[in-house]
Amino acid sequence: MGFRIAGTGHYVPDRILTNADLEKMVETSDEWIVTRTGIRERHIADPETATSDLAAEAGRRALQNAGIEPGDVDLVIVSTITPDMPTPSTATVVQRKLGIPPCMCFDVEAACTGLLYGLDIAHALLSSGQRRTALLIGGDKLSCVTNWTDRSTCVLFGDAASSLVLQADPAFDGDFYVGAEVGADGRDADFLKIPGFGSACPPTAEGVAQHLNCITMNGPKTYQMAVTAMSQACKKVLEKTGVRADQIRWAIPHQANDRIISAVAARLGISERIYRNVSRFGNTSSASIGICLDELNRSGQLQKGDLILTAAFGAGLTWAAELLRW
Numbered sequence: 001m002g003f004r005i006a007g008t009g010h011y012v013p014d015r016i017l018t019n020a021d022l023e024k025m026v027e028t029s030d031e032w033i034v035t036r037t038g039i040r041e042r043h044i045a046d047p048e049t050a051t052s053d054l055a056a057e058a059g060r061r062a063l064q065n066a067g068i069e070p071g072d073v074d075l076v077i078v079s080t081i082t083p084d085m086p087t088p089s090t091a092t093v094v095q096r097k098l099g100i101p102p103c104m105c106f107d108v109e110a111a112c113t114g115l116l117y118g119l120d121i122a123h124a125l126l127s128s129g130q131r132r133t134a135l136l137i138g139g140d141k142l143s144c145v146t147n148w149t150d151r152s153t154c155v156l157f158g159d160a161a162s163s164l165v166l167q168a169d170p171a172f173d174g175d176f177y178v179g180a181e182v183g184a185d186g187r188d189a190d191f192l193k194i195p196g197f198g199s200a201c202p203p204t205a206e207g208v209a210q211h212l213n214c215i216t217m218n219g220p221k222t223y224q225m226a227v228t229a230m231s232q233a234c235k236k237v238l239e240k241t242g243v244r245a246d247q248i249r250w251a252i253p254h255q256a257n258d259r260i261i262s263a264v265a266a267r268l269g270i271s272e273r274i275y276r277n278v279s280r281f282g283n284t285s286s287a288s289i290g291i292c293l294d295e296l297n298r299s300g301q302l303q304k305g306d307l308i309l310t311a312a313f314g315a316g317l318t319w320a321a322e323l324l325r326w
């Protein structure tokens with residue numbers, strides 16, 4: 001039995017928020033944002049658009065790209081930190097919106113690392129023979145958990161969703177999953193979080209006024225942890241699989257910040273084959289790696305057999321590096 005990435009898709013809302021727009025909202029400048037992060041613009045959803053709308057559209061595009069009908073899907077995983085609501089899962093909402101028949105559907109919460117966590121789980125379910133066709137989606141409407149008065153975070157994030165169709169296929173001679181290093185260390189949970197409104201900090205009017213439903217972050221600490229976690233995970237996965245850095249066709253790090261990407265690239269020694277699009281989307285959480293894969297796929301820059309090294313980090317602190325074969 002072979003396992004393949006049968007299709008990719010992504011969706012971003014039409015509305016673009018530029019650095020010039022942000023200059024009118026908080027005390028910042030295009031120059032500061034570009035030099036510190038590499039971000040020039042990000043897409044922002046309308047108030048009436050939910051994460052499931054972004055996710056369903058990305059999923060629809062991936063299914064079309066794969067040439068697979070919704071009726072063939074028997075596993076839906078959505079990675080998100082901005083679910084439509086605490087329950088039911090956004091995966092079940094997406095299932096309904098796409099007309100996918102009854103099957104296993106659930107959400108993964110591993111922040112920006114979520115798509116790679118989902119990829120690991122989906123591969124395990126496919127390779128054990130329990131499922132045949134998985135729709136994996138990373139989607140977030142981060143604009144609804146952004147404090148638009150906090151210049152240290154509001155310049156960083158954007159809304160988006162991306163999707164992969166993963167399939168067990170007896171006619172395919174290969175396996176998209178070469179190896180992975182996936183982990184988390186909860187001791188670092190306080191550096192990046194949304195403090196409210198879960199069971200530990202239920203919603204109150206005072207909490208809303210204090211923006212407790214929004215992302216708070218120790219930027220410099222998160223930066224250091226991101227570089228260390230992603231480069232160590234990449235080195236471990238290369239070691240485990242016996243693949244050399246010069247054999248990698250594309251490296252796709254989580255698109256959080258251009259400087260983090262460059263620091264990881266320098267540590268791995270593969271600066272030229274690093275895919276970057278953070279300037280156009282900002283940090284889109286677990287959508288980011290799937291957007292890169294979809295752009296590479298649709299622009300014909302992936303050949304069968306290409307090795308792709310993905311890496312991500314996120315709140316928790318979570319991290320993952322996964323070596324994929326196209």
Ligand SMILES: CC(C)(COP(=O)(O)OP(=O)(O)OC[C@H]1O[C@@H](n2cnc3c(N)ncnc32)[C@H](O)[C@@H]1OP(=O)(O)O)[C@@H](O)C(=O)NCCC(=O)NCCS
Pocket residue numbers: 027028029032033036037112151152153155192217218219220221222223226256257283313314315
């Ligand atoms: C957020 C980040 C870009 C800030 O860059 P930095 O070089 O670390 O900047 P600092 O936080 O040290 O702040 C430097 C100064 O810029 C100021 N500043 C912060 N945001 C600003 C903004 N948008 N515009 C202008 N100035 C800003 C700070 O107030 C500080 O001023 P001070 O020196 O007078 O106190 C960087 O820390 C980062 O990218 N961290 C990782 C974030 C991340 O990836 N998070 C998502 C994880 S999935």
